[in-house]
Amino acid sequence: MSEIKKKSFGATLLGEWNTQTIVGVALGAALFGVLMVYAGIPVFTNTKLTPSYIVPVIVGALFGPLPAGLAAFLGNVFADLLGGWGFWFDWSIGNFFIGFIVGLLPFYGAEIKKGVFGLKQAIIYAVLAIVGVAFSIGLVTPLLTLLFFGGELEITYAQAQAAVISDSSILIVVGLPILFALAARYRKRQGLKKEEN
Amino acid sequence: MDNRFIIPLVPGERFLQRLTGATKVRFFVAALCVLMVSFDLRILLPGLVLQCVLLVSIRPNLRRIRFIIIFMIATNLINILLFFLADPLIGSRLAGTTTVLFKLNGYFQFTSETLWYFAARLSKIAGVFVASLWFALSITPSQLASGLYSLRLPYKLCTMVSLGLRYIPDILRDYEGTKTAMQMRGMELDPRKTKLGARLKQTSMILFPLIMMTFEKVGVIANAMELRGYGRGKKRSYYCEPETTRADIVFQIFALAVFLGFAAYVITGLFIPHPELYIPRF
């Protein structure tokens, strides 16, 4: 085996901007948009229980956090384009930060493509999911909403909190089984034996 | 296939739709900046009217957008009602003055500031919404990419936009196929018949093969692009972009003027603060 080059901190953070990454972000964003529009369950005005946030996690695992953030941002813009309910950059930008934070997987040793995703990574992932969503939708988005549209702080926050709770729980409840399953699918197994009985 | 989407895949025939992507993107960005930052009804209202004129000019298929319009109106009215219930004096707080028009009791009172505030907020949101709608209805994904590129964005970023939109119908088809496969396995997808917990579990089961299939494609598509020389040059041109006409130039100058005016407004605001909310004094 040839030696595996250790990527620098910066390179891991920004991702490699080769054609693979571009296609990965594009397809990730498309999947994000499709899930947001067609697989969501509305729970509150402006807010949906959507599984689309799993997508930047995968993009992050494969290509790094910045591509993950971009996939979430673009995916939100796509959803706005598909649904036609207008562009809401306060949410898209918030999603960029979620994508970036949940896409940090390569930094804590979660290497899905090599089948590495254990309990340790799961715990870090869960913490990051909560922190990321709380920071992005709980802080960035409401601030932007206030900046762009003004409004009543408490209600904007109440709506944001609802989104924080639903999105972070989706990331954990739906995301964790998928991450474990993906890692298992890619894991190389040795010593598999056929059992006749 | 495209009839499920708002964004057209084939350029339309109306005047606005025949403009270049570069013009449409510039015009939209200028409009968005003004609508998002200003709280001045004297600017917002003409802005809203202009956006509506643009939307009407492309004769949108009403049947397709009716639902979205109703949904937006309902959501925003509910929001405004919530705002009012939470803080009836919200406008007065922002303007710093209180002119009571009508009093229900000590808490619920209608002030002229709050009314102006709600009017401004509504025309802002309606303006952004209508602008997004004409923009989405008049630009194709490829023109969107070329328009963004004309704003000096790196073309790799622009490719993500058009490529992503290109594969959305394919991914949607895969999503429905996967859902069908799980229904045949015996999954009950009717939301009325399943509890939330079970549905979350179902969701991860549907998502898993969908994610596998989507990211399986990345390598092949990247190969297909590289083999045709993608990513080698520093610059790129666009086949989809129509020739620039005089109308494009007029629109671009107008957009630039609006943008510069907006920038001047923001910059002067740094030295002499504009009132946050415009309240007419009679």
Added chain:
Amino acid sequence: MKSSEPIIVFDHFSFRYESQEEPTLIDISLSIYKGEKVLILGPSGSGKSTLGSVINGLIPAYYKGEISGTCYVNGQEARDTDAKRRMGSVGTVLQDSDAQFVALSVGEDIAFALENQNMPRREMLPLVFRAASLVGMENMLERLPYELSGGQKQKAALAGVLHGKVDILLFDEPLASLDPKAGMEAMDLIDGLGKDLDVTTLIIEHRLEDVLYRPIDRIIVLSEGRIAANGSPDEILKSRVLKSYGIRAPLYIDAMMDIAPEIPLPGSGLDSLDALDISAYGEAFGSFARSAAHAPPPGGSGSLFALEGLYFDYDGTPVLEDINLSFKAGEHVAIMGENGAGKSTLAQLLCGTQRPKKGRVLWEGADYSALSIAQLAQKIGYVMQNPNQMLVKDIVWQETSLALELRNFPKEEAERRVKQALKQTGLYAMRNWPIGALSYGQKKRVTIAVILALEPSVILLDEPTAGQDFARYTELMSFVERLSQNNAMTVLFITHDLHLALEYTRRAVLLSHGRVIGDGDTFDILCNEDLLDRASLKKTSLMTLAQRLSIEPAAFVRRFTEFERERRLSV
């Protein structure tokens, strides 16, 4: 036109992918000359696609690995990582035409290479039109990818690599996603372009007979990373080496060699049946066709389910009209027709994922509209084309039992059924294996086990052999055959593979433009030239053989298929 000047030279060339332990190409020495038309033949995993990647420069620009020996393509060394020049002079058309079509209209996709060169649009337009005219797509420049057939997408992809000075055209499995008639058109186009543009043409394929529809200068057979044979079509066809490398020889060659081994094959022109002198075979084939054929196995009894006056449309565009069909228990039926004929919609209606807009589907006489998709799945099991779309669990056993768990089957019953399904599919010994460790064929078998666990009376296989080479095809199909014999199951195949229909079914239903145009004995239907033409199918070379010798085609094809089948089973 072939010249003596080599354009591609491999000399003791080996390549190992960075991620793999073993080299994929081993000690390749090979010269290809300017203007030659070469077929690179080999089963899956033989390294033929890797060879293509070396030639078009994806190796080493994109896939990293270890190279030894030398390879020159158009004067450029393979190790030269500046693959730009090479990619410009080698036009590659990939197998997956959907993935290759990255733009939103035909014109834009053809222009993609020009866009990447930052060519002003004004200069682009005539070039795009010229390239589109070369492949006959000049009237479709505005079309969206979603409205195109596989063949049209492939033509657009081909036009997209025809700009500038192209010296080599490389086709990676050009026939994989096309129906037979579109495949013939593709081979015609490839042949014509090679001559008109005076380029070297390389075709990577495993479907030999379909490629030979137009003349080939040379065939190179790859096996396990090495060159197994390299010669003119006559030499390769005569040598009988193909079967041992997992390649199916043209059927007419098989027929000539197997029915009348005592007659020596004609010395030349073996690659084209039309020009071949076969008069020597007349007598032998005639008596062969008359010899007693075994009675066809019973084709089931009693109507199991039926479609009555079925009609379906998407947004007012009819896709299926006036479909009346009845299926018996234990029958094996091929449902065939061109892409877009309505085959997949028919499958969706049968499984209840779409419901008819007019007409009824009757199960044992009762209308099925009251049954849910899940309930119907216990009657008719649908095996999707791509196994990855169905597999959601980690372990084989869990995957197979999932459908029973979701239906709340009692534990013992579920266990019994899973065990049986896994035993039938030969996966029982691997029941605790992770899905990720399985090969493509094994995954495909898991999807069948998943269906079997529900014990349906009908199993519906969607293009079961798409994209698989002959060895895998045979493995999968003989498995399906054994399975249905043991269970007396009704098996429906949705396919445009004529061989599959002839070898494994006794009844064929032909669809065209949403209507049933033929329904009956497979041999009668598939030897009816008029019907074949309307369904965009291509007649088999066995039929041509019989026609040329004035033997009744259906009888000859039937007899030969049974003859081959006995040989297959006796091995």
